[in-house]
């Protein structure tokens with residue numbers, strides 16, 4: 247039985263003119279149904295020596311009620327708050343008890359209730375602390391050229407509150423101004439408005455410049471982003487630059503040059519809503535960046551592991567660019583409806599693949615995605631709450647719920663509508679959806695209402711949508727219905743995998759692997775092949791693993807998608823020759839997609855080596871990754 251939760255509160259979308267009865271996001275302590283942030287000014291000095299941001303924020307709120315309460319409650323986490331002013335005057339404020347995992351509420355009490363529609367500005371002076379979960383601070387020794395320190399943020403899902411007090415929910419969007427002072431170049435999630443006002447350093451310290459940015463498209467707090475370090479830039483398209491370390495710049499430029507505009511054209515053919523953020527740039531971060539990419543507006547933050555020298559991982563950029571529409575322009579109103587961000591983005595990313603490379607590439611990507619879904623569901627268990635499309639996150643940490651499920655089940659939800667309605671009809675809905683919800687946040691029920699409403703006058707489509715089992719879609723755990731995929735690009739991978747199966751399961755060495763077996767394959771085809779082998783990797787002998795790595799260059803490839811799949815086979819087969827290289831890789835990359843499963847496997851092979859590797863690299867990992875691996879290796883207690 248799949249049933250809608252009994253007391254699901256339906257609240258209106260974040261229409262600027264709407265009033266909200268109750269917050270629909272359970273992962274914030276903010277009373278955003280009483281006051282809503284309209285504008286945020288973030289002014290910080292980046293102090294590399296003390297590893298803190300010091301300064302403050304100025305938040306302008308609009309009252310959504312007729313003075314129902316005088317308290318404005320904001321999310322904070324491990325902040326050192328020293329002063330709060332309301333419209334320039336000293337105010338009554340208090341930081342409450344910490345409530346894990348949501349942090350401590352900052353309550354600011356206004357002198358009097360504020361009529362509906364009126365605004366008030368709260369200025370908070372603060373400094374981040376060493377417990378900040380959003381920021382990673384790197385010493386010069388931890389950077390590639392070892393010359394300068396580096397810092398960067400990762401605020402999704404609920405880490406912005408560890409940088410500044412805010413209504414830390416994707417249900418609230420505000421415009422932003424950034425004023426960031428640093429001795430090194432700075433990037434933020436807005437359009438640059440210049441660097442100004444040099445200030446000489448004292449006591450032998452370096453001088454600083456003020457870097458300013460503005461974001462006039464309202465964004466939720468989790469899209470606040472800042473990075474500073476030895477960052478250079480090069481053009482990769484008419485409205486795009488890539489930023490990265492000076493030594494890596496040419497390589498990154500070569501990988502990404504000319505890629506963005508074809509992706510833009512592809513999205514335009516589907517969404518038909520112009521790009522809203524003016525520039526689309528990529529910041530290629532140090533290898534400890536915990537995700538493949540993060541869709542920070544104007545600057546996508548990306549792991550260097552996508553720069554594989556063969557342009558085979560630029561689908562991450564297609565994904566992040568797609569977020570400019572799904573996620574950033576049209577946002578899920580709470581992390582419980584995260585599939586609206588990631589499912590739509592995965593769907594658009596695959597439409598790009600079809601447009602640029604052909605329909606069979608969309609299917610290749612979906613086949614790889616299905617395998618990722620299988621892994622996630624296997625890890626959680628088929629009945630687990632986090633295998634639902636719409637999840638219950640009350641009292642939960644969204645980071646714990648993160649997996650391929652919202653990406654892949656989300657994709658399959660949308661692909662199912664494409665198949666149900668027919669592509670031609672479905673494609674008329676896509677522009678309507680984005681036009682309807684642009685600059686707003688929505689939930690799954692708004693999505694359903696919008697789809698039903700759009701096809702209400704089309705009897706055939708309306709019948710199908712009314713008969714559709716929406717409860718099953720939203721609340722059934724486990725796998726969605728598996729569609730038939732086009733196997734044009736994977737047949738050859740499956741055939742070769744069958745030969746390996748015979749070799750390893752029947753000890754039949756009449757099949758001798760040679761380089762030519764995979765001639766002309768893309769890295770994604772190797773990935774499909776390796777994933778097929780993973781289903782019987784326990785039958786591999788160490789010699790088989792050795793032969794696999796040697797014959798196809800899987801031990802030497804620079805493509806980490808391939809290497810990590812190869813090591814997965816080696817570790818599952820308990821082939822000792824893969825233990826040390828895995829540990830070595832874990833010291834070079836902090837992307838959780840690779841780090842978490844490889845630690846899990848390495849621990850099963852050699853716990854001492856896994857723990858030693860983690861302890862040696864603890865400081866290398868971003869706090870989010872550090873915390874997740876700690877949970878994997880030592881359980882909750884050492885958090």
Ligand SMILES: CC/C=C\C/C=C\C[C@@H](O)/C=C/C=C/C=C\[C@@H](O)CCCC(=O)O
Pocket residue numbers: 402403536537538539540541581582584585637644645646647648649652837838839
């Ligand atoms: C149902 C899931 C509920 C909540 C999850 C919400 C947020 C998850 C939070 O942990 C942050 C995720 C950030 C993701 C950023 C980028 C990803 O697209 C990267 C995907 C993995 C990779 O390629 O490395």
Ligand SMILES: [Zn+2]
Pocket residue numbers: 565569587588591
């Ligand atoms: Zn995404």
